[in-house]
Amino acid sequence: MEEVAVIGLGAVGSMALWRLASRGVRVVGFERFGAAHSRGSSHGETRMNKIIGDQPAPYKPLARRADELWKRLEEESGRQLAVESGGLVIGPKDGPYVTRARRLADAQEMPYEEIDADEIRRRYPVHAVDDGDVALVDPHAGYLRSEDGIRAALLRAKALGAETHFDTVATLVRDEGDAGVVVDVDGEERRFRRVVLSAGAWIPQEMPDAAPVAPVRINATWFSPNDERAPLDAEHFPVFMRELADGRIGWGFPQVSERGVKIGLHGRYGTPVIDATANDRPVAPDEVAAIADFVRAGFPALVPTPSTAVPCMVTWAPDETFAIGSPEGWENVVVMSACSGHGFKYAPASGELAAQLALGEEPFADISAFDLTRFTDAEPVGTPRIG
Template identity: 35%
Template sequence: MTARVETDTVVVGLGAMGSQALWRLAREGVDAIGVEQFVPGHDRGSSHGESRIIRTAYLEGAEYVPFVQAAWRAWDELEQASGSRLVVRSGALMLGGPDSGVISGSVAAAEHHGLAHERLSADELAERHPRHAVRTGEVGVFEADAGAVLPEASILAAVRLARLAGARVWTGRAVTRIEPDPDHPRVRVGDTEIRARRVIVTAGAWLPGLLPGTARLGGGIRVERRVLGWFRVTGPACDTSAPEPVFAREEPDGALWYGFPSMDDGRTVKIGVHAEPPEVGAGTTRPTGSQWGEPVDPGTGPRPPDGADARRLGALAAGLRGVAPLPERMASCMYTMTPDEHFLIGRRSELPGLILAGGFSGHGFKFASAVGRALADLARDGRTDLPVGMFDPHRWDSPPAHP
């Protein structure tokens, strides 16, 4: 027999976005259930790895800036409510050629919104940020309003606060079916059916499997493998008392990688590759053995890091002074990519009663606090004052044919 449970809102997936949505709903007195197939803070998806960059001069587009500013405010709320340090404010350094996307995009966003930032010449980079081996002609952009968010700690804090506020949290239980309905959407969890007024689906890489139609949005959502590496610090870059900022660096071939100052009392520096060169040929060549971007079945998960991954990360880490040539440990994770690499937040007309959030394309965690607030608003009130219009899941729809 099927057991039936009633609630106002179900949140499917308690990772970066779902945990924050559940907390926001519960603290507003909404009866809510959060369902997580693993345990909060797990390493099976896209919300682990100890640190995530948060930056305000957003190189992916100036239109993101109001949303990241809202995220900063929401992170402050979560920190205050939890009594935990969840954001490390270290500043951020962008490095690349003068015309590279990482430099031009950051400057454009900063100038459009009047954000404080500093442009640095190669000589200024070398003097102020000696960790980086600066190439001739390379320039930088520094912004103080940036740093790192702690992903596992943030998720655990939000889930703990949601429980304290009255939310029911089901862990180790997978959702097998979601049935859209304008009035009473249903979620099947094993032999239990949850009937609700609204369902928020924040299932990460599992979103296309739970809602197959979403896999076709804009030509297809894809899940890709990425690898993170922690490099032992072998010595200071030079004598400096200034904290080292998080960074992103664009290589001459177009590869974009990023890194964090030590989060473990000076023992290691963490780096990862966001994007490899955009194409093979035409003057660019992907590194031999590079596997970034290979497809992943989320049920199986990304394959473990290997020697080729270590060598690739090591080749990039050669751009840093005072670190070991190869990582002492690595971890795999997943990117869930949309065709335009912008997020999905909102409703689809063919999925009544559901609110979607997904496709964060490797740059979403910093926004999790604001996404959670927006999702809670949409579930509770049907609207939000946060700037999420650019993430409309209907944006790829063909315009209606004119007679």
């Protein structure tokens, strides 16, 4: 019987493979597509990291451990993965989003500077703000290079002895207790002592009774300036969360490639995904209408029609919180699910938890808030709202 298998080598799976291999464990990873592919939930150049007010209490120990492991992965891989560009939370001074971010930051003694609308216009001229707007400036926020992070973890895992199989479909068959977990690998049965299931939007298909989570189709969208002189670098256009006067909230990143700046909408929206493998159809104009309206309202220096739009997916839990644990009847399988739109920055810590749970180690943090048993009496996730 082989030791540990990791099914799904995206953000969490690649990190789990690395953390298991770092312990000298015999571990095999399976991915139905290629390394750092664009068919799941972790592509699109960048992911936000540590912006002010976005770390509720259960995630704080994960955030600390993730910081440590991102630094370690940078050192081991020789790649810059975390960029401390600074970040903004913008909105009406007493609006709900700014108020919540300010309250969380104060409670956690996070440093920030609050500036008024005139100062926003001076420092960050691409943002068109109202006179009553303020910005909370977080000097330690930034972004992560998403595909580079996955590739770095996979390369380190392989260097440490992990075995990887890409373009390979691995499917759980049954858990036979002390006899291990039977996995169908492209039609051939293999047996593993433990399995980490980190298949993202494919988890509802792979293990439908594990948790009432639901993937939805969203899109990653980039925008170009209508004036090439518009400053879109990290100094003048850092990562941000922004609430407009009408309550719409969006997020964005500085320009890191010829695609332009990446901007998206915050919250539960999108189209339910029944078959995650079929989510590769091109983006239709009506799918980007809402984000185009947001850009038109808040960023007149940008062309509101996306210069690039690619499909992506978010897998939501009913409470928008991680789902981690072993479902009944699958005691040798560790499910790592439902990043709910905010999981990438914690990926190394989630991979560490996956390794610890798979090996019977004591988790480095209290993860009771993420336990699968909380869904016992939960209703299935409904259709997400649009907007």
